[in-house]
Amino acid sequence: MRPFHYRAPRSLDEALALLTPQAVPLAGGTDLFLKMERRQTQADTVVDLKRIPELGRIEAADGGVRIGALALMDSLGASSLIAGQYEALTRSARVVGSIQTRNRATLGGNLANASPAADTATPLMALGASAEAADATGTRQVPVDQLFLGPGRTALRDGELLTAVLVPALPARAGSAFQRCVRTAMDIALVNCAAFVRLDGDDPDTVAEARIALGAVGPTPLRTASAENCLTGARLDERVVEEAGECAASDAQPIDDVRAGADYRREMVRVLTRRAIWKAFRRARGEA
Amino acid sequence: MEPPRIRITVTVNGEPYQEDVAATRSLLDFLRNDLGLTGTKEGCGEGECGACSVILDGRLVDACLIFAAEADGRRVETVEGLADGEALHPLQGAFATAGAAQCGYCTPGMLMAGKALLDRNPSPTHEEVAHGIAGNLCRCTGYGTIIQAVMEAAKES
Ligand SMILES: Cc1cc2nc3c(=O)[nH]c(=O)nc-3n(C[C@H](O)[C@H](O)[C@H](O)COP(=O)(O)OP(=O)(O)OC[C@H]3O[C@@H](n4cnc5c(N)ncnc54)[C@H](O)[C@@H]3O)c2cc1C
Ligand code: FES
Ligand code: FES
Numbered sequence: 001m002r003p004f005h006y007r008a009p010r011s012l013d014e015a016l017a018l019l020t021p022q023a024v025p026l027a028g029g030t031d032l033f034l035k036m037e038r039r040q041t042q043a044d045t046v047v048d049l050k051r052i053p054e055l056g057r058i059e060a061a062d063g064g065v066r067i068g069a070l071a072l073m074d075s076l077g078a079s080s081l082i083a084g085q086y087e088a089l090t091r092s093a094r095v096v097g098s099i100q101t102r103n104r105a106t107l108g109g110n111l112a113n114a115s116p117a118a119d120t121a122t123p124l125m126a127l128g129a130s131a132e133a134a135d136a137t138g139t140r141q142v143p144v145d146q147l148f149l150g151p152g153r154t155a156l157r158d159g160e161l162l163t164a165v166l167v168p169a170l171p172a173r174a175g176s177a178f179q180r181c182v183r184t185a186m187d188i189a190l191v192n193c194a195a196f197v198r199l200d201g202d203d204p205d206t207v208a209e210a211r212i213a214l215g216a217v218g219p220t221p222l223r224t225a226s227a228e229n230c231l232t233g234a235r236l237d238e239r240v241v242e243e244a245g246e247c248a249a250s251d252a253q254p255i256d257d258v259r260a261g262a263d264y265r266r267e268m269v270r271v272l273t274r275r276a277i278w279k280a281f282r283r284a285r286g287e288a
Numbered sequence: 289m290e291p292p293r294i295r296i297t298v299t300v301n302g303e304p305y306q307e308d309v310a311a312t313r314s315l316l317d318f319l320r321n322d323l324g325l326t327g328t329k330e331g332c333g334e335g336e337c338g339a340c341s342v343i344l345d346g347r348l349v350d351a352c353l354i355f356a357a358e359a360d361g362r363r364v365e366t367v368e369g370l371a372d373g374e375a376l377h378p379l380q381g382a383f384a385t386a387g388a389a390q391c392g393y394c395t396p397g398m399l400m401a402g403k404a405l406l407d408r409n410p411s412p413t414h415e416e417v418a419h420g421i422a423g424n425l426c427r428c429t430g431y432g433t434i435i436q437a438v439m440e441a442a443k444e445s
Binding site for chain 1: 354
C-alpha cells in the first residue's frame with residue numbers, strides 16, 4: 001500500500017480544512033481499504049471521519065428524517081425512524097454485505113463510492129432524498145438522483161464532504177419497496193430496483209405519483225421516466241404493472257460482465273420492477 | 289515519502305497496549321504481527337469470509353479491512369480473550385463437544401461471531417444463529433454443527 005498520513009479530526013470544520021486535493025475521506029473503509037491496497041487512489045493523506053460525532057446521527061427533521069453520512073448500515077436497518085415509513089431504505093440497508101460489513105459500512109460511503117450497484121442509492125432516489133454536501137464555504141443540497149455522474153464519480157466537488165442525507169416526509173397514502181437479485185449472499189447486486197408509489201386521495205387504486213429507480217444496469221443508478229409515466233394517473237392492474245416493467249427494461253442500459261449477461265439483467269429489471277411496484281402499492285394502501 | 293507512523297493506544301482483551309504503527313498497517317496485521325495474537329486468521333483479506341472477525345467496541349467487524357490507526361482509543365476483543373486461563377469459554381466448550389471445528393481455520397471468527405450474537409441476544413433461535421454467523425464462511429464442517437454449538441453455549445451461559 002502507498003504510504004499515507006492518517007488524520008482523525010474531531011469536528012467537521014477541522015475535517016474540511018484537512019481535505020486538500022491529495023487527501024481522501026475515510027468512513028467505514030469497506031470500499032476504500034481495498035481501493036488503497038490496489039493503489040486505485042493517489043492520496044497521501046487519509047482523513048478518518050468517524051470521530052466527528054454529529055455526522056453519525058439519525059434524527060427526525062422537517063417531518064422527514066436527516067441521516068448523518070456516517071450512519072452505519074446496521075443502525076439504518078434498525079432505526080425506528082426509518083422502518084415502517086421508508087421501507088425501501090430499511091430493506092436495502094439490511095442486505096448490504098455481511099453483519100461485519102454493516103457494522104462498518106456507512107450510508108455516505110455507499111453514495112460517495114458511486115457504484116452503479118450501490119444498494120441504498122435507488123431507495124433514496126425513489127424516496128426523493130437529497131444529499132447535503134459541505135465545504136469550507138458552506139453547505140448545499142444535491143438531489144440524490146443528480147448525485148451520480150458515472151462509475152465512481154459524483155457531483156461532489158474537490159474538498160467537499162457528504163454530511164447527511166435528507167429524506168422528505170412520507171406523504172399520506174404512499175409506500176416504497178426494494179428488490180434485488182444477487183449471485184451469492186455476499187456479492188453486490190446484479191440488479192436492484194426501488195419503487196415509490198403515492199395513491200390518489202379519492203381513488204385508492206389510482207397512482208398519483210411514482211418514482212422508480214434501477215441499480216447495476218447503467219453507469220450510475222438511474223430513474224426510469226417511462227415506467228414512472230406509465231404509472232402516473234393509471235389505475236393499477238396487472239396490465240399496467242406489466243407495461244411499467246416493460247418500460248423499465250427498455251430504459252435499462254445493462255452490460256455483460258462476469259456476474260451476468262445484459263439480457264438476463266434486462267429480464268430481471270422487468271421482474272423486479274413489477275414486484276417492487278406491487279409491494280409499494282400494497283404498503284401505500286396500508287396492506288403490508 | 290518516509291512511511292508515516294502513528295502512536296496508538298488500544299485495549300485488547302482488557303490489556304492496554306501503546307504501539308507505534310505504520311499508518312498503512314491493518315488491524316489484522318497489527319494483532320497478529322505486532323501483538324503476536326495469531327488466533328485471528330486471514331482468509332480472503334477482502335471482507336468476504338469472516339476469518340478475521342474481531343469485536344471492536346462491541347461490534348463484530350472484519351479486521352482485514354480496518355487500519356490499526358482506526359482502533360486508537362478503542363476496545364478490541366479477539367479469540368485469545370475468550371478463555372479464562374485454562375477454563376474454556378462456554379462457546380469454545382460447545383464447539384469442542386459438538387465437533388464444530390475440523391481444520392479450525394474459520395473457528396476463531398465463528399467464535400467471535402457467536403460471542404457478538406450472544407452478547408446482544410443471549411437466547412437466540414436457530415434462525416438467529418444462522419443469521420449471526422452468515423458473514424463467516426466454513427469450507428469443512430458444515431454450518432449445522434456450528435449453529436448447534438452456539439445454541440448449546442447459549443443454554444449453558
Ligand atoms: C464483503 C463486502 C460486501 C459488500 N456488499 C455490498 C452490498 O451488498 N451492497 C452495496 O451497496 N455495497 C456493498 N459493499 C460495498 C461497501 O460496503 C458499501 O459501498 C459501503 O456502504 C461503503 O461505505 P464505507 O463507509 O465503508 O465507505 P468507505 O470505504 O470509507 O468510502 C467509500 C468512498 O467514499 C468516500 N467517502 C466516504 N465517506 C464520504 C463522505 N462522507 N463524503 C465524501 N466522500 C466520502 C471515500 O473517500 C471512498 O472513496 C460491500 C463491501 C464488502 C467489503
Ligand atoms: S480475511 Fe477478513 S473477511 Fe476474509
Ligand atoms: S473448520 Fe475448516 S473452514 Fe471451518
